[in-house]
Every structure is written in structure tokens, then in C-alpha cells.
Amino acid sequence: SAVISQKPSRDICQRGTSLTIQCQVDSQVTMMFWYRQQPGQSLTLIATANQGSEATYESGFVIDKFPISRPNLTFSTLTVSNMSPEDSSIYLCSVEGTGGHEQYFGPGTRLTVT
Amino acid sequence: EDQVTQSPEALRLQEGESSSLNCSYTVSGLRGLFWYRQDPGKGPEFLFTLYSAGEEKEKERLKATLTKKESFLHITAPKPEDSATYLCAVQAGGTASKLTFGTGTRLQVTL
Numbered sequence: 729s730a731v732i733s734q735k736p737s738r739d740i741c742q743r744g745t746s747l748t749i750q751c752q753v754d755s756q757v758t759m760m761f762w763y764r765q766q767p768g769q770s771l772t773l774i775a776t777a778n779q780g781s782e783a784t785y786e787s788g789f790v791i792d793k794f795p796i797s798r799p800n801l802t803f804s805t806l807t808v809s810n811m812s813p814e815d816s817s818i819y820l821c822s823v824e825g826t827g828g829h830e831q832y833f834g835p836g837t838r839l840t841v842t
Numbered sequence: 843e844d845q846v847t848q849s850p851e852a853l854r855l856q857e858g859e860s861s862s863l864n865c866s867y868t869v870s871g872l873r874g875l876f877w878y879r880q881d882p883g884k885g886p887e888f889l890f891t892l893y894s895a896g897e898e899k900e901k902e903r904l905k906a907t908l909t910k911k912e913s914f915l916h917i918t919a920p921k922p923e924d925s926a927t928y929l930c931a932v933q934a935g936g937t938a939s940k941l942t943f944g945t946g947t948r949l950q951v952t953l
Contacts, residue, residue, distance in 0.1 A: 729888065759939060770846075770943040771886070771929070786940070820885050824939055829874045831941060833885035 730755050730823050732834035740840045746809045749837045751821035756801035758824075761831060762794070765818040774819075777804050811841045844869045844934050846944035854950045855920055863915040863947045865930030875913050876941065877906050878929040886929055920951045 731754040741747050751760060762774040775783045775796055783796040797805045808815050818838050822831040847866045855861055867875065874893055878886035890899040892908035899906045903924065905916040915928055927948045931941040 732885075761939070761941075768945075770945045771931075771941070772943075773940050776939065822885075825888070829933055829939065830876055830888050830891050831939070832888055833878075835885045836883075838883075 729825060729832045730757065732821060732823065732832060734819075734821060734834040734837050736837060737835065738838040738840075740842060741811055743812050743841055745811055746807055747811065747839060748805050748807045749819050749821075749839075751804045751806070751834055753802045753823055758801070760798065760804045761822045761824075762796065762804075762806045763820045763822065763833075765820060765836070767817070771820065774806070808839065811839075813841045815839065816841045844932055844942040846930055846932055846942055848928075848930050848944035848947050850947060851945070852948040852950070854952065855917075857921055857951055857953050858919045860916070860918045860920070862917070863928055863949070865913040865915070865944055866911060867913070867930070867932045868911075869932045869934045869942070871935035873933045873935045875908055876931045876933070877904075877913070877915055878931065880927045880929055880946070889928075917949070920949075922951045922953060925949055925951045 733752045735750045760777045763771045765771045773786050774789045775785045777783045777796050777798040779798050795807045818836045820836045822833045845868045849864045877889040880886045890906040895910045897908050903918050907914045927946040929946045931943045
């Protein structure tokens with residue numbers, strides 16, 4: 729399984745500001761995924777990021793709010809823009825395993841917006 | 843729309859007291875059903891993938907089974923270190939790897 733790291737592990741931000749979350753994988757992967765886990769709720773897919781193409785966003789998520797970069801096969805960033813308290817959540821990146829369709833997750837970034 | 847419902851929301855067991863967690867799902871063309879374990883402050887840890895009804899997978903004290911409408915995670919003689927939230931997710935055919943998660947079952951195993 730891939731080893732995934734995320735930075736920062738947690739942050740407290742003021743409303744109206746933006747935060748960029750980094751996701752680094754120890755091997756080359758085609759697809760990377762960004763999820764949100766709000767308190768007491770399930771993980772929800774924000775977008776899928778393929779290297780060399782625009783990210784694909786799920787219903788309810790837009791590029792202006794959650795711009796994603798995917799500059800190479802081992803790295804991606806998710807920016808949470810113009811934050812409000814409703815954006816307080818855990819943000820997780822994941823990659824698909826080489827053996828099947830399972831996904832492996834990073835440790836998450838815990839974001840609190842005040 | 844794909845849906846995953848997990849029950850119970852929370853479960854408290856004594857060490858050695860076996861039980862089962864339920865995951866009911868509706869999906870258009872199941873590509874795979876996944877079980878994860880999540881400890882507080884950490885990302886989900888992959889446990890099992892099940893692909894077709896009748897399939898079973900085992901790992902230590904955990905056994906996952908699958909029918910056409912639901913999956914069960916059986917925990918045999920649990921230990922306190924099995925305490926965690928267990929998440930179920932489905933992947934539909936043709937959805938480009940998207941996972942749809944349930945809200946999980948919080949398991950606490952006491953001495």
C-alpha cells in the first residue's frame with residue numbers, strides 16, 4: 729500500500745482566508761482523491777485529480793471554492809478558499825491501490841475556521 | 843443515487859463478546875464494497891474488499907461477508923485494541939473510482 733502524508737496536520741484559520749493542503753505519495757499514482765469528513769458525518773468525495781488534466785468535481789463542490797493542483801504523479805494540493813465556519817472539517821486525500829479498487833488514505837488535515 | 847447505511851451507530855462490547863456490524867447498500871452495479879477502520883485523529887485504514895455476493899474475507903478477529911443488499915463485519919472475541927470506528931463504502935461500476943461511505947459504527951471494547 730502507498731504511504732501518504734499531508735500538510736498541515738491541523739490548522740485554525742479566520743473566516744475569509746484560504747488554506748492550501750498538500751498531499752504527498754511515496755509512489756507514482758494516476759488518480760488522487762480529495763474527501764471531506766465533517767463532524768459526525770461520512771466521508772464525502774470533493775474531487776478526483778488526474779495528473780495533466782483538470783480535476784473532476786462532485787455535485788455540490790466547485791473549482792472556485794476548492795481549487796486543486798496536480799503537478800506530478802506523486803503530489804497534489806487542495807485549497808479551501810474564502811473560508812467560513814461551515815468549512816471546518818477534516819480533509820483527506822487518497823489514492824487507489826495497485827492491487828484492486830481499494831483506496832488508501834492520508835492522515836487528514838483538521839481545519840477549524842473561526 | 844448510491845446509498846450506504848450502517849448500523850448500529852455505536853456499539854459497546856465487553857472483551858470476548860462477539861458481535862456483528864451491518865452495512866446496507868443500494869448501488870447501480872456494485873463494483874466493490876470496502877471496509878475501513880478509523881481511529882480518532884487518523885485517516886481510514888483499509889481492511890477488506892468484497893466484490894460479489896457470497897464472498898467472505900478474514901483478518902485476525904474480523905470477518906466480512908457480502909450479500910446482494912448488505913455486508914456484515916463480524917468481530918469474534920474482540921479486544922480493547924479493536925475499539926475504533928468501522929466504515930463501509932461502495933463503489934459503483936462506471937463511477938471512476940468514487941467511494942460512497944456510510945457514517946460508520948463506533949465500536950468500544952471494554953475489559
